[in-house]
Amino acid sequence: MPESSRLVGKEVSGCCSQAWLHEAIGIIEADFNRSADTHLIRIDLPKTPGITLYLKDESSHPTGSLKHRLARSLFLYALCNGKVGPSTTIVEASSGSTAVSEAYFARLLKLRFVAVMPKSTSREKIAAIEFYGGECHLVDNPASVYDEAQRLADETGGFYIDQFTYAERATDWRGNNNIAESIFSQMAQEPDPIPTWIVSGAGTGGTSATLGRYVRYKRHATRLCVADPEGSVFHRHYVDRSIKRIERCTSVIEGIGRPRVEPSFVPEVIDRMVVVPDAASLAAQRVISRIIGKSCGGSTGTNIWACLQLMSEMIRSGQKGSVVTLLCDHGDRYRSTTLNDAWLSEKGIDISQPTKLLEDFIANGTPLPTS
Known part of the structure; x- marks a missing residue:
C-alpha cells in the first residue's frame, strides 16, 4: 500500500492531527454539556x-x-471543515459580543484570538475580550472591519472565522x-x-x-x-x-x-x-x-x-x-x-x-x- 494511502484518516486537511481535532471538539462539547x-x-x-x-x-x-451559541457553532463548523489547528490564529470582525464569546472558546482550545472592532465598541466589551485572553484591534471606520480581519488573518497565517458569512450555515436550523x-x-x-x-x-x-x-x-x-x-x-x-x-x-x-x-x-x-x-x-x-x-x-x-x-x-x-x-x-x-x-x-x-x-x-x- 502506498505511504499516502496509509496516512488517510490520521491527518485532517493537513491542518491538524485527528487526535487534536477529536480533543478540540470534545472540549467544546463538554463545555456545552456543563451549560x-x-x-x-x-x-x-x-x-x-x-x-x-x-x-x-x-x-x-x-x-x-446570545452570541455564545453562535461562537460555539462557528468553532465547530471551522474545526469540522479542517480550517483550524493547534497553532491557528483566529481572527474575527465584530461589534463586540461575538468576539467575547469567541475569545472564550479560543482560550478553551489554547488558540490566539484577535477581534477587529470599531473604536466605538463599549470599553466593557473590550475588557471582556481581554479577560478571556483575546486581543482587540480597533479601527476608525466600522465598514473596514471585514477587510482588516481578512488582512490580519492572511498576515498571521490564521483563519478569519467570519460570523457574517457563516452564521446561517454553521447553525443546525x-x-x-x-x-x-x-x-x-x-x-x-x-x-x-x-x-x-x-x-x-x-x-x-x-x-x-x-x-x-x-x-x-x-x-x-x-x-x-x-x-x-x-x-x-x-x-x-x-x-x-x-x-x-x-x-x-x-x-x-x-x-x-x-x-x-x-x-x-x-x-x-x-x-x-x-x-x-x-x-x-x-x-x-x-x-x-x-x-x-x-x-x-x-x-x-x-x-x-x-x-x-x-x-x-x-x-x-x-x-x-x-x-x-x-x-x-x-x-x-x-x-x-x-x-x-x-x-x-x-x-x-x-x-x-x-x-x-x-x-x-x-x-x-x-x-x-x-x-
Missing part, C-alpha cells in the same frame, strides 16, 4: 389580558450573550438544541404554546435565519418579526432587494443593524420588519430592565419596542396569544454608553417621549402609536 439551557422569563402585563410576553434570557450563557427548538420546547406548557410572534434583531442575520427556517420546518403558525434600528440597511433591503449597502449604519445600538446586507441575512424567512429609532430602543432597554429586575443591553430594548408594537396591533384587533423575544445580553456591558445619562446627552438622544409611551402601555394598556 444548562437559558431561562424563558414570562412577563405578565395586567393591562394586556390574553397577550403574554416572554423573554428568552440569553445573558445567562457563560459569556453573557432543524434542531440540535438551537435557540428556536429551545424556545418551542420551553413554551410547550404555556397557555399559548405556539407564539403568535417571535421577535429577533439582525446583526449577522444568523439568528433570524435559524428561527424562520425552524418555524417553517416544523409547520408552526408563528410569524417572525425582525426589529431593526432606524439607521440600519436590513429593513431597507427587506423592502427593496436592490439596496444592499448604505454609507454607514448611524445607530448607536451595538450588535444589531449593519451598513451592508450580510451574507447570513435571509429576508425570505422573515414575515415582518419593525423599524426602531434609537431613542425608542434605549427607552425600552431601561423600562424592561426595571420590570424584570435585571439590566439589559440596547438590542434587547430594540426587540421590546417591536414586541409592544405588535402587541398594540393585537390589542386593536382583539387578538390573543403569546409573543416571544430575546434578552440578548446583560446591561453591564453598556454602563459607559447606553445606560449612562451623560453619554445619552452627549449623543443628543432624548428618551423621555418613548419612555412615557412605554410606561403608559404597561400601566394602562394604551397601545403604542402606529409606526
